[in-house]
Amino acid sequence: xxxxxxxxxxxxxxxxxxxxxxxxxxxxxxxxxxxxxxxxxxxxxxxxxxxxxxxxxxxxxxxxxxxxxxxxxxxxxxxxxxxxxxxxxxxxxxxxxxxxxxxxxxxxxxxxxxxxxxxxxxxxxxxxxxxxxxxxxxxxxxxxxxxxxxxxxxxxxxxxxxxxxxxxxxxxxxxxxxxxxxxxxxxxxxxxxxxxxxxxxxxxxxxxxxxxxxxxxxxxxxxxxxxxxxxxxxxxxxxxxxxxxxxxxxxxxxxxxxxxxxxxxxxxxxxxxxxxxxxxxxxxxxxxxxxxxxxxxxxxxxxxxxxxxxxxxxxxxxxxxxxxxxxx
Ligand SMILES: Cc1ncc(C[n+]2csc(CCOP(=O)(O)OP(=O)(O)O)c2C)c(N)n1
Ligand SMILES: [Mg+2]
Numbered sequence: 001x002x003x004x005x006x007x008x009x010x011x012x013x014x015x016x017x018x019x020x021x022x023x024x025x026x027x028x029x030x031x032x033x034x035x036x037x038x039x040x041x042x043x044x045x046x047x048x049x050x051x052x053x054x055x056x057x058x059x060x061x062x063x064x065x066x067x068x069x070x071x072x073x074x075x076x077x078x079x080x081x082x083x084x085x086x087x088x089x090x091x092x093x094x095x096x097x098x099x100x101x102x103x104x105x106x107x108x109x110x111x112x113x114x115x116x117x118x119x120x121x122x123x124x125x126x127x128x129x130x131x132x133x134x135x136x137x138x139x140x141x142x143x144x145x146x147x148x149x150x151x152x153x154x155x156x157x158x159x160x161x162x163x164x165x166x167x168x169x170x171x172x173x174x175x176x177x178x179x180x181x182x183x184x185x186x187x188x189x190x191x192x193x194x195x196x197x198x199x200x201x202x203x204x205x206x207x208x209x210x211x212x213x214x215x216x217x218x219x220x221x222x223x224x225x226x227x228x229x230x231x232x233x234x235x236x237x238x239x240x241x242x243x244x245x246x247x248x249x250x251x252x253x254x255x256x257x258x259x260x261x262x263x264x265x266x267x268x269x270x271x272x273x274x275x276x277x278x279x280x281x282x283x284x285x286x287x288x289x290x291x292x293x294x295x296x297x298x299x300x301x302x303x304x305x306x307x308x309x310x311x312x313x314x315x316x317x318x319x320x321x322x323x324x325x326x327x328x
Pocket of ligand 1: 072074122123124151152153154155156180182184185186251
């Protein structure tokens with residue numbers, strides 16, 4: 001894990017409760033998705049984000065309206081964090097008409113024009129040039145929006161990432177490359193796939209600054225996000241944030257998990273969990289009582305249960321939908 005930065009932003013009780021609520025929503029949503037998958041209500045691929053919640057919640061806290069985001073297949077957390085309705089996300093997972101892609105996209109292919117969420121991409125690394133393209137459009141239009149392009153440590157070994165770095169820096173595009181370094185690409189640990197384990201440092205070859213951030217600490221993430229955004233909005237071109245994070249669940253729903261020990265996962269869970277961290281700040285700092293937090297837990301549970309009910313009650317797309325939304 002990266003070292004925590006010394007300078008902490010001043011943080012109010014309201015902000016801490018907001019991060020707590022948003023991270024908890026993702027965690028409970030993902031747990032429910034895992035259950036529905038086990039019950040056969042969700043089919044196909046499903047990659048859970050549990051453990052990594054502080055990354056999207058911290059970065060979203062630094063954004064403004066108009067900023068864009070694009071990510072990989074491990075995307076439910078990103079959708080919830082940018083404000084997409086949990087009902088629409090869950091119904092997409094169960095393949096129902098009430099889903100964000102009318103039940104035809106599934107876990108890896110959801111979009112929201114309203115929330116500036118550009119997917120959900122199953123091809124490792126493919127969203128990286130797309131993110132630069134989104135940033136190019138904003139620069140061309142002359143606004144000050146920034147695009148967050150998320151990808152994994154495994155994707156960081158893709159050639160297209162470096163072609164994108166080169167063009168993004170050359171054209172000073174307002175894009176923030178967020179490497180979610182969760183230590184593994186499927187069953188391959190970073191240590192087995194590369195000798196240069198500070199992945200953000202590869203940007204220096206193209207003139208792109210960056211840094212490693214404790215991605216389990218939502219406050220550190222937000223502070224780093226603000227710094228990167230300031231760099232981009234000022235017209236200085238791209239920035240790389242390497243978020244040191246960890247996924248607790250398997251790569252996808254079918255993962256024998258033979259590449260790491262239970263102890264390794266348990267150690268991070270107990271020592272570094274992002275939600276427990278904020279809970280501790282709130283309770284030990286005397287900012288919130290257990291009752292207050294329990295009330296939030298209850299509220300989130302109700303939201304997730306409602307989403308699950310909706311995702312079961314919403315009908316399957318009718319046959320006519322086979323011929324809609326097709327690019328030809
Ligand atoms: C071009 C391509 N190669 C291989 C795969 C199969 N694959 C899916 S996810 C994955 C690992 C990616 O790991 P990482 O970028 O670290 O993201 P994480 O799953 O850890 O979020 C691989 C190899 C794919 N989808 N696309
Ligand atoms: Mg990874």
